[in-house]
Amino acid sequence: MNDSGSPINLVHRYFEQQSELFGEGFFSGKALVKPFLIRDDSEYKVNRRDITVNNSETLDNLYETIKDCTKCALGETRNMFVFGVGNPTADIMFIGEAPGRDEDLKGEPFVGRAGKLLDKMLESIGLNRDIVYIGNILKCRPPQNRDPLPTERDLCEPFLIKQIELIKPKLIVALGRVAAHTLLRTDDTLKSLRESTHNYHGIDFKVTYHPAALLRNQKLKYPAWEDLKDIRDNYL
Ligand code: SF4
Structure with missing residues (x-):
């Protein structure tokens, strides 16, 4: 009925x-x-097709295993699956919340204006996309770029955790409040989260601004530079 x-x-x-x-x-x-x-959660149960990632021994294996994922409803609305880019043995991983419009069209994280600024931020401490690894919590774009829902996070996060397990970075950097809140399960202010080193699955975890926030508010560039210097001085 x-x-x-x-x-x-x-x-x-x-x-x-x-x-x-x-x-x-x-x-x-x-x-x-x-x-x-x-x-x-019924829409997710309808779409859910369990995917086991434990046997993936390389990022390429993992990509092949999850690239057609439809565990949550975002798998039905994405244009492109956005896995992540960079060095498979990177010391530093940068993680955002989810692909946006440009990323969904290109299949690559952090492209467009925010991505170009992220490239400049990396360059300022001697890094680039070939040295670090860049990814997102969700691999598919949420409609209207809304924040990830807890259900989507719970379904997609095992893929990120597997990526981390394979890459074995020394440091994870969350880009922006939403990524930090989603992964750390907190609603502390971005300011207070930036002041500490956290732990995510045994890896040092720091928080800084999302490059899109820096584009909106130039005043954040100085504190973001302080965060980058801290990363350079302690992890490079
Ligand atoms: S967002 Fe994650 S869990 Fe949802 S369909 Fe995409 S890859 Fe699968």
Whole structure:
């Protein structure tokens, strides 16, 4: 029986639309608030096809294993799967939240204006895309570039963890608040997260600004440079 017009489904659809527009909050008419959020995982169960990555011994094996993934609904809407780029034995991994429009079209993380700025940030401490590894938590683009949903994170994060296990970096750098919050399961401020070295699956983990934030606010460039110097002085 089709019950898509039932009150529960209508309420669910409402929150789903709010979530797509405003991340985990919704607009009450006066302010963006973060209430309980109804999530129905059924769409993920429908699409879920378990993928075992334990046998992947190289990044190429892993890519072949997961490149057609449809474990979550983003697998149905992506243009391109965005695995990651760079040195398979990099000492430093930079991780963003998810592909955006340009990345989804090109199949590569951090392209477009933010990507060009990331390249300049790397150059400023003697690095480039061939020396480091760059990836995202989610391999497929969320609609309207909304934040990753916890369900999507939970389904996709094992792929990132496997990438880390294969690359064995000395340091992981989260680019931006959303990547840091998603991986560290915290809602601490970006400022406070930048002040410490964290741990993610046994690897040192630091947080800095997303290059798109630096494009929006020039004043953040100096503290971002401080973060880069800290990385250069302690990990290169
Ligand atoms: S976002 Fe991750 S879990 Fe979802 S379909 Fe893409 S690769 Fe699979």
